[in-house]
Amino acid sequence: MRTLPQTPALDGWLVRAGFTGQQSVFVGDALSRKSWVMATININYEKLCTCYLFPEVTRQLKVFAEKNPGAQLYRLDVSDNTQLSVPTVVNGLTQTSERLSQSNTCGYDRHYQGEEFLRQAIGNHYDERGVKLGLDEIFVNDGAKSDIGNIQTIFGPQNVVAVQDPTYAEYVDTNVMAGRAEAHNSITCQYAGIAYMPCHERNLFFPEPPTQKVDLIYLCCPNNPTGAVATHEQLKSFVEYALKLQAIIIFDASYAAFITDPKLPRSIYEIEDADRCSIEINSFSSSCGFADLRLGWTVVPKNLSTEDAPAGKLNVLWHRRQSTFFNGPSIIAQYCGAAALSPDGRRECQAIVDRTLDNARLIRDALNSRSLVCYGGQHAPYIWAKSPSGMRSLDFFDKLLSEAHVVTLPGSSYGPHGEGFVRLSAFARRECVERASASIKENLRV
Amino acid sequence: MRTLPQTPALDGWLVRAGFTGQQSVFVGDALSRKSWVMATININYEKLCTCYLFPEVTRQLKVFAEKNPGAQLYRLDVSDNTQLSVPTVVNGLTQTSERLSQSNTCGYDRHYQGEEFLRQAIGNHYDERGVKLGLDEIFVNDGAKSDIGNIQTIFGPQNVVAVQDPTYAEYVDTNVMAGRAEAHNSITCQYAGIAYMPCHERNLFFPEPPTQKVDLIYLCCPNNPTGAVATHEQLKSFVEYALKLQAIIIFDASYAAFITDPKLPRSIYEIEDADRCSIEINSFSSSCGFADLRLGWTVVPKNLSTEDAPAGKLNVLWHRRQSTFFNGPSIIAQYCGAAALSPDGRRECQAIVDRTLDNARLIRDALNSRSLVCYGGQHAPYIWAKSPSGMRSLDFFDKLLSEAHVVTLPGSSYGPHGEGFVRLSAFARRECVERASASIKENLRV
Numbered sequence: 001m002r003t004l005p006q007t008p009a010l011d012g013w014l015v016r017a018g019f020t021g022q023q024s025v026f027v028g029d030a031l032s033r034k035s036w037v038m039a040t041i042n043i044n045y046e047k048l049c050t051c052y053l054f055p056e057v058t059r060q061l062k063v064f065a066e067k068n069p070g071a072q073l074y075r076l077d078v079s080d081n082t083q084l085s086v087p088t089v090v091n092g093l094t095q096t097s098e099r100l101s102q103s104n105t106c107g108y109d110r111h112y113q114g115e116e117f118l119r120q121a122i123g124n125h126y127d128e129r130g131v132k133l134g135l136d137e138i139f140v141n142d143g144a145k146s147d148i149g150n151i152q153t154i155f156g157p158q159n160v161v162a163v164q165d166p167t168y169a170e171y172v173d174t175n176v177m178a179g180r181a182e183a184h185n186s187i188t189c190q191y192a193g194i195a196y197m198p199c200h201e202r203n204l205f206f207p208e209p210p211t212q213k214v215d216l217i218y219l220c221c222p223n224n225p226t227g228a229v230a231t232h233e234q235l236k237s238f239v240e241y242a243l244k245l246q247a248i249i250i251f252d253a254s255y256a257a258f259i260t261d262p263k264l265p266r267s268i269y270e271i272e273d274a275d276r277c278s279i280e281i282n283s284f285s286s287s288c289g290f291a292d293l294r295l296g297w298t299v300v301p302k303n304l305s306t307e308d309a310p311a312g313k314l315n316v317l318w319h320r321r322q323s324t325f326f327n328g329p330s331i332i333a334q335y336c337g338a339a340a341l342s343p344d345g346r347r348e349c350q351a352i353v354d355r356t357l358d359n360a361r362l363i364r365d366a367l368n369s370r371s372l373v374c375y376g377g378q379h380a381p382y383i384w385a386k387s388p389s390g391m392r393s394l395d396f397f398d399k400l401l402s403e404a405h406v407v408t409l410p411g412s413s414y415g416p417h418g419e420g421f422v423r424l425s426a427f428a429r430r431e432c433v434e435r436a437s438a439s440i441k442e443n444l445r446v
Numbered sequence: 447m448r449t450l451p452q453t454p455a456l457d458g459w460l461v462r463a464g465f466t467g468q469q470s471v472f473v474g475d476a477l478s479r480k481s482w483v484m485a486t487i488n489i490n491y492e493k494l495c496t497c498y499l500f501p502e503v504t505r506q507l508k509v510f511a512e513k514n515p516g517a518q519l520y521r522l523d524v525s526d527n528t529q530l531s532v533p534t535v536v537n538g539l540t541q542t543s544e545r546l547s548q549s550n551t552c553g554y555d556r557h558y559q560g561e562e563f564l565r566q567a568i569g570n571h572y573d574e575r576g577v578k579l580g581l582d583e584i585f586v587n588d589g590a591k592s593d594i595g596n597i598q599t600i601f602g603p604q605n606v607v608a609v610q611d612p613t614y615a616e617y618v619d620t621n622v623m624a625g626r627a628e629a630h631n632s633i634t635c636q637y638a639g640i641a642y643m644p645c646h647e648r649n650l651f652f653p654e655p656p657t658q659k660v661d662l663i664y665l666c667c668p669n670n671p672t673g674a675v676a677t678h679e680q681l682k683s684f685v686e687y688a689l690k691l692q693a694i695i696i697f698d699a700s701y702a703a704f705i706t707d708p709k710l711p712r713s714i715y716e717i718e719d720a721d722r723c724s725i726e727i728n729s730f731s732s733s734c735g736f737a738d739l740r741l742g743w744t745v746v747p748k749n750l751s752t753e754d755a756p757a758g759k760l761n762v763l764w765h766r767r768q769s770t771f772f773n774g775p776s777i778i779a780q781y782c783g784a785a786a787l788s789p790d791g792r793r794e795c796q797a798i799v800d801r802t803l804d805n806a807r808l809i810r811d812a813l814n815s816r817s818l819v820c821y822g823g824q825h826a827p828y829i830w831a832k833s834p835s836g837m838r839s840l841d842f843f844d845k846l847l848s849e850a851h852v853v854t855l856p857g858s859s860y861g862p863h864g865e866g867f868v869r870l871s872a873f874a875r876r877e878c879v880e881r882a883s884a885s886i887k888e889n890l891r892v
Contacts, residue, residue, distance in 0.1 A: 039693055045767075155487060156486040306486065326591070
């Protein structure tokens with residue numbers, strides 16, 4: 001232990017300020033790694049592309065609203081699933097409120113991984129698909145988005161990241177902020193250092209594994225924004241790649257509940273040996289109609305390993321990360337999650353999924369009636385609509401907005417291979433979808 | 447844009463696996479920064495001291511319970527504030543549940559910073575103390591712990607961190623995980639590269655500013671674990687230090703509601719010019735009796751600047767961080783937060799604060815009756831009790847556990863200057879505190 005020399009500039013001021021002696025003690029010499037200037041920002045943020053998706057769309061809508069006062073908009077852009085529409089969950093919420101306000105227990109233990117009753121219910125949910133998970137492999141979280149962003153923090157800064165293109169912006173942005181990318185190219189709309197796996201009509205929007213070595217592979221299936229779902233064989237090829245090349249798959253299964261074909265995998269762990277190379281993230285938001293309770297889970301299997309992390313280690317790292325940065329999910333949300341996984345809750349949640357998919361059918365029908373080509377919406381809550389006559393995404397977005405008053409999201413904002421498409425969300429109230437569909441049929445000039 | 451050469455080892459396997467052509471495209475040459483091995487872990491986690499505070503205490507309690515079956519324990523270690531004990535908040539919860547289940551609006555906008563009605567209520571709360579904040583300077587979060595951990599991500603890896611000693615472990619641990627510390631010394635229990643500001647009886651547990659240059663200064667006031675509160679003059683000396691040396695103060699005011707003396711500052715922004723150098727983090731958990739709703743807020747003033755970040759920039763960076771990693775707090779929790787800040791809610795919350803401080807008084811009285819010296823508990827929910835006859839923290843913890851069946855936290859687990867103390871929490875049910883106090887008086891052999 002030693003005391004660092006003070007800088008001359010500091011000495012003078014500190015003496016003037018009346019400080020004498022050594023109030024603070026520095027251990028080691030790591031302070032010398034930095035010149036004595038000031039607090040500095042995370043310069044990786046400077047690399048971020050400045051137009052961020054949702055705020056930008058919000059701004060454009062504001063402009064439209066100002067130009068068209070009183071116009072009724074049909075919002076099929078962001079997910080409108082804040083309504084608590086599952087009776088069992090609403091009951092669970094009310095009962096939990098009462099229980100918490102009357103409880104008189106003395107002392108409690110907090111489970112950073114989530115309460116056992118909920119992890120057990122999630123485990124049973126996997127068990128039905130033939131996937132066996134230990135309770136300590138399941139981490140309840142406050143919604144998929146947080147863990148999608150945070151999971152990269154347990155990996156080193158040098159890992160090479162691969163993503164689908166187009167894809168949900170968070171996979172890339174969180175890695176850019178963590179320093180795993182270089183400059184953004186405003187022409188290609190891509191970051192140097194990130195591996196983009198193109199998804200297009202020819203591969204039905206699901207890519208093959210990279211031909212180069214990458215380390216962290218983000219897969220979103222069913223996909224946001226394209227609505228594409230991988231077959232068993234397609235996932236198997238990624239698992240083989242990851243096992244062979246010691247890569248880790250981060251599998252975002254947030255929309256798995258929308259898969260209707262029983263032959264399609266709902267979890268990456270339905271693929272043999274996927275637990276040796278895959279982390280899976282899931283959410284209660286989209287299938288259970290309670291986005292605003294903020295609940296999801298992440299699976300970090302004990303079999304997961306890489307060359308520098310034997311089996312079990314990544315599970316321990318994630319536990320450490322969660323217990324340090326997170327206080328555990330709300331107990332109220334956890335009781336509601338358990339209610340959603342009860343037999344009654346599941347039946348009611350399935351009704352929501354069915355209703356959402358029926359919304360998707362209506363939207364697809366309306367687009368088809370105007371001779372527009374669209375994908376997705378059969379095993380996913382998103383419809384991926386192709387622009388007419390080679391029109392660009394932003395122009396098609398404008399056209400749907402100005403002619404049909406339907407708000408979508410330009411596909412190009414999800415990556416360069418999203419150019420020429422828009423995304424429509426089926427997470428809207430029925431009457432909103434009905435009116436939007438009618439408006440597309442009546443007002444869209446194609 | 448170019449395609450990277452494949453490694454020989456990869457080529458063979460990729461050909462065997464039947465991959466042909468180029469499915470993925472790499473932009474730039476950042477991939478070359480890494481040799482072609484495997485996914486790697488964040489090695490900073492390896493530096494973390496292995497005994498993590500709360501799980502470790504949980505483990506020791508388990509051992510005690512096994513040795514003493516049926517023994518009634520009085521838990522004054524972790525905060526037992528999960529009970530929803532504010533009637534206005536319970537009403538708010540019930541009403542919000544009903545509103546959400548009946549809502550039939552079409553479309554909505556999500557505010558990553560929190561709903562305006564709540565930010566307005568928080569702003570009014572500051573206004574009463576003479577502090578003017580803009581709505582875009584307030585970021586509602588899911589509890590103070592998350593932002594205490596996350597705030598460091600907008601700063602560069604080279605910043606030197608200063609913390610009080612003893613202190614809440616998260617300030618240090620999150621910075622260790624981010625690479626701002628070197629090796630842990632198991633004898634001093636400190637990390638190289640972190641500046642520790644000693645808090646002891648001579649300075650009444652509040653330190654003076656460091657005599658060396660540091661960049662990020664974490665201050666917890668009222669302090670966890672010591673219960674110490676800074677005077678206006680003490681905070682002013684830190685603000686002067688930060689302004690002079692372009693450091694940033696991260697001010698954790700989670701327990702500010704417990705300050706009873708109106709002359710003591712409840713917010714760092716009560717100090718002139720503090721908005722140019724300070725971020726403040728606060729929580730609804732401890733003062734409003736709803737820890738399990740997960741709600742707090744962070745203030746990042748627009749006046750905040752450093753030499754590489756002009757005024758406004760850190761506010762933008764934090765907004766970007768939050769909108770990328772976080773989906774905004776639960777709308778239910780936000781309505782409950784607004785209920786807690788209503789006139790009725792505030793009166794009821796004040797009653798909880800008063801009750802907690804009265805709990806603290808009971809605990810102090812019991813300790814004093816056994817001739818034990820203690821600090822804190824007057825403007826804070828924590829009592830910092832000095833071990834008798836120079837006993838070490840862990841021995842005093844054992845003594846209180848085995849003789850009085852009272853569970854505390856060893857002060858040494860908060861840092862080396864916590865050695866010789868234990869922390870007792872007044873966040874317990876009244877009957878638990880009464881029994882614990884009686885047991886200390888009757889059973890503790892001093």
